[in-house]
Amino acid sequence: MIIGVPKEIKNGENRVSLIPSSVKFLVDNDNIVYVQKGAGERIGFSDDLYEASGAKILESLEDVYSKSEIIVKVKEPLKEEYALLKNEQTILTYFHLAIEPELTEVLLKKKITAIAYETIEKEDGSLPALYPMSEIAGKMAVQIGARYLENDFGGVGKLLSGVPGVYPARVLIIGAGVVGTNAARLAIGMGANVTIMDVNPFKLQAVDSEFKGKISTVISNEFNLEKYIQRSDLIIGAVLIPSKKAPHIVKEYMVKNMKKGSVIVDVSIDQGGIFETIDAPLSLENPTFEKYGVIHYAVTNIPSCVARTAAISLNNYTMPYISQLVSKGFIAAVKSTPELYKGVNTFKGKLTNPDVAKSLEMPYSELSMLIGF
Numbered sequence: 096m097i098i099g100v101p102k103e104i105k106n107g108e109n110r111v112s113l114i115p116s117s118v119k120f121l122v123d124n125d126n127i128v129y130v131q132k133g134a135g136e137r138i139g140f141s142d143d144l145y146e147a148s149g150a151k152i153l154e155s156l157e158d159v160y161s162k163s164e165i166i167v168k169v170k171e172p173l174k175e176e177y178a179l180l181k182n183e184q185t186i187l188t189y190f191h192l193a194i195e196p197e198l199t200e201v202l203l204k205k206k207i208t209a210i211a212y213e214t215i216e217k218e219d220g221s222l223p224a225l226y227p228m229s230e231i232a233g234k235m236a237v238q239i240g241a242r243y244l245e246n247d248f249g250g251v252g253k254l255l256s257g258v259p260g261v262y263p264a265r266v267l268i269i270g271a272g273v274v275g276t277n278a279a280r281l282a283i284g285m286g287a288n289v290t291i292m293d294v295n296p297f298k299l300q301a302v303d304s305e306f307k308g309k310i311s312t313v314i315s316n317e318f319n320l321e322k323y324i325q326r327s328d329l330i331i332g333a334v335l336i337p338s339k340k341a342p343h344i345v346k347e348y349m350v351k352n353m354k355k356g357s358v359i360v361d362v363s364i365d366q367g368g369i370f371e372t373i374d375a376p377l378s379l380e381n382p383t384f385e386k387y388g389v390i391h392y393a394v395t396n397i398p399s400c401v402a403r404t405a406a407i408s409l410n411n412y413t414m415p416y417i418s419q420l421v422s423k424g425f426i427a428a429v430k431s432t433p434e435l436y437k438g439v440n441t442f443k444g445k446l447t448n449p450d451v452a453k454s455l456e457m458p459y460s461e462l463s464m465l466i467g468f
């Protein structure tokens with residue numbers, strides 16, 4: 096197979112989809128890997144390192160798209176890339192199509208096979224290719240929140256841990272999944288007073304047994320959100336309803352009631368976000384705005400702040416699927432790997448993820464009918 100690794104062009108994006116060790120594995124297994132010049136340079140993976148691993152370096156983004164059968168990316172293709180996508184190409188990346196109607200139309204028109212990392216799903220409902228970025232984003236959300244609580248970043252000037260005699264900051268985490276529990280781990284480690292909410296009591300049970308009473312668990316509903324949001328210094332949005340737009344469960348009136356100089360970090364923003372006060376994602380270059388005296392941080396590629404860790408971890412989780420795909424071919428790979436089957440969002444001009452189809456109010460086709468099994 097001919098695999099292409101473009102340099103990411105999203106604002107502030109430093110991750111690279113394949114690290115040199117993954118390239119070596121793919122080349123050793125009879126694949127050709129094209130890497131765009133400078134794709135990994137910002138995180139210590141030089142072109143020389145890629146060449147030593149067997150990659151061929153290509154000068155431009157156009158070259159990588161035009162020469163490759165399979166494109167492996169990190170973030171969704173941006174508008175500037177739409178024209179470069181080749182008909183019937185296969186693309187693996189985080190797509191988040193439930194909030195990307197225009198990109199979805201492009202993928203369908205070009206009959207692209209789009210495999211979305213975030214919808215690769217195991218039988219137990221876990222999302223193995225979303226996991227590593229959620230783990231990092233959860234931890235980063237606390238670091239970021241702590242920074243914006245400082246006076247010189249516009250916050251009220253609260254140290255997350257407090258000091259003896261001064262109460263620690265109150266951190267509220269909404270969603271007790273991978274982002275939420277990792278945020279909790281760091282926030283507790285930093286000495287904050289932590290509350291976590293979820294609609295699923297079994298998630299709260301798991302949190303309770305892991306953290307052994309060091310964290311308060313509260314069921315998520317409008318009544319409790321209103322009550323806990325008002326008293327919190329840092330709120331982390333960590334909700335996911337897979338393949339769907341996130342619900343705006345934190346209403347404008349709740350944010351209005353928050354203390355001035357407190358901070359919101361909406362990690363769920365890549366699926367539309369849970370705060371009514373955030374209309375659209377921001378960028379790593381301009382990650383915040385202030386409304387009702389509250390700092391809002393809403394960036395869809397938080398792991399890019401620690402891109403080397405993120406790229407290596409991403410490869411640890413995605414390489415098993417990529418190697419299945421290139422060694423067996425698309426149809427055999429999705430037939431033998433149910434979680435990869437679930438990752439397929441578009442195929443030969445059809446939308447094959449039911450939840451994305453529902454979110455976008457577009458027709459859905461069952462992949463098994465299209466590939467005949």
Ligand SMILES: NC(=O)c1ccc[n+]([C@@H]2O[C@H](COP(=O)([O-])OP(=O)(O)OC[C@H]3O[C@@H](n4cnc5c(N)ncnc54)[C@H](O)[C@@H]3O)[C@@H](O)[C@H]2O)c1
Nearest residue numbers: 228229232270271272273274293294315334335395396397
């Ligand atoms: N911004 C970024 O850079 C970035 C990076 C990684 C992940 N994410 C996103 O973070 C979000 C969370 O990801 P995750 O891996 O933790 O998902 P997850 O599935 O592990 O957890 C989501 C949790 O949300 C809970 N939930 C659903 N509805 C809720 C509600 N109304 N109130 C409270 N909880 C509710 C679910 O029960 C679940 O426990 C996703 O949108 C993911 O794409 C963003």
